[in-house]
Amino acid sequence: GQNIDQPTEMTATEGAIVQINCTYQTSGFNGLFWYQQHAGEAPTFLSYNVLDGLEEKGRFSSFLSRSKGYSYLLLKELQMKDSASYLCAVRDSNYQLIWGAGTKLIIKP
Amino acid sequence: ETGVTQTPRHLVMGMTNKKSLKCEQHLGHNAMYWYKQSAKKPLELMFVYSLEERVENNSVPSRFSPECPNSSHLFLHLHTLQPEDSALYLCASSQETGEYYGYTFGSGTRLTVV
Numbered sequence: 001g002q003n004i005d006q007p008t009e010m011t012a013t014e015g016a017i018v019q020i021n022c023t024y025q026t027s028g029f030n031g032l033f034w035y036q037q038h039a040g041e042a043p044t045f046l047s048y049n050v051l052d053g054l055e056e057k058g059r060f061s062s063f064l065s066r067s068k069g070y071s072y073l074l075l076k077e078l079q080m081k082d083s084a085s086y087l088c089a090v091r092d093s094n095y096q097l098i099w100g101a102g103t104k105l106i107i108k109p
Numbered sequence: 110e111t112g113v114t115q116t117p118r119h120l121v122m123g124m125t126n127k128k129s130l131k132c133e134q135h136l137g138h139n140a141m142y143w144y145k146q147s148a149k150k151p152l153e154l155m156f157v158y159s160l161e162e163r164v165e166n167n168s169v170p171s172r173f174s175p176e177c178p179n180s181s182h183l184f185l186h187l188h189t190l191q192p193e194d195s196a197l198y199l200c201a202s203s204q205e206t207g208e209y210y211g212y213t214f215g216s217g218t219r220l221t222v223v
Contacts (some may be wrong), residue, residue: 008149033211042113042199042214087152097212099151 002026005099006088011106020073020086020103028093033060034073035087037102043087046073047054075105083107112136115200115215123223124190130218132183132200140205142212143175146197158183159205169181190222 005023012018016061024032033052049055049064049071061074075082085102092098111151113134122128134141143155157164158177172194176184197219201212 004151035214040216040219042216043212044214045211048211089152096154100153101149 002092002096002098002107004088004090006086006100006103008101009104009106011108012075014078014080014107014109016078017074017076018078018105020075020088020105022073022088022100024069024071024088024090024098024100026090026092026098029066030091030093030095032062032064032071033089033091033097034071035089037085039084046086069095080105080109081108113200113202113213113215115158115198115218117218118216119219119221121221121223122187122190124192126190127186127188129187130185130198130200130220132185132215134181134183134200134202134213136202136204136213138202138204138213139180140151140203141177141180142201142203143185144199144201146199146217151198156185184206187220192222195220 003025033048034046036046037043047062048057049090050064052064052066054061054063059076064071073086085104087102089097089101114133140159142157145153147157154177155166155169172189174186197217199217200215203212
């Protein structure tokens with residue numbers, strides 16, 4: 001079967017750095033997505049990786065290793081507004097999105 | 110309006126009721142999706158309308174039925190639901206051209222079945 005694993009919950013301190021990991025086992029690979037979802041709101045697109053390496057976008061970076069079936073989302077200079085759930089999703093060989101259950105990130109002052 | 114709009118935002122219904130969820134996208138996308146989101150579970154794909162062709166997930170109970178009258182509108186008709194159907198129902202759209210396409214989500218309908 002297809003599977004996406006990510007931690008259920010993480011806690012970090014305002015101003016610090018946090019890394020949210022995602023491992024996947026899917027039938028083929030056609031890209032990996034990270035979405036942010038605040039409570040009661042729509043998931044919003046953060047990043048897309050299809051080649052190995054690091055993609056940087058402001059305070060957020062996303063890394064991919066296809067050989068290891070592994071990705072992480074790195075958030076720097078954490079702000080209270082970064083408290084949200086972070087969803088990892090992989091597009092398989094049929095171009096269907098396989099989703100993880102999400103990581104709830106709690107930021108403390 | 111821009112983006113993906115879902116109505117209503119909240120819905121409470123009895124098990125014998127019939128109701129419909131509405132989704133509208135103003136992005137010119139050619140694919141639309143219904144997802145179910147339950148606490149601490151991955152998003153569950155329910156239905157896809159892609160290039161006007163419906164792709165159905167066989168595990169979705171018949172008490173859920175989608176309708177896509179055109180590329181901008183998507184409905185989810187609900188009847189005789191069960192309490193375990195209580196969840197957040199998300200609509201999304203995408204443009205299926207080229208290698209990359211991401212999804213744009215609506216804010217969802219929080220459904221409670223009593």
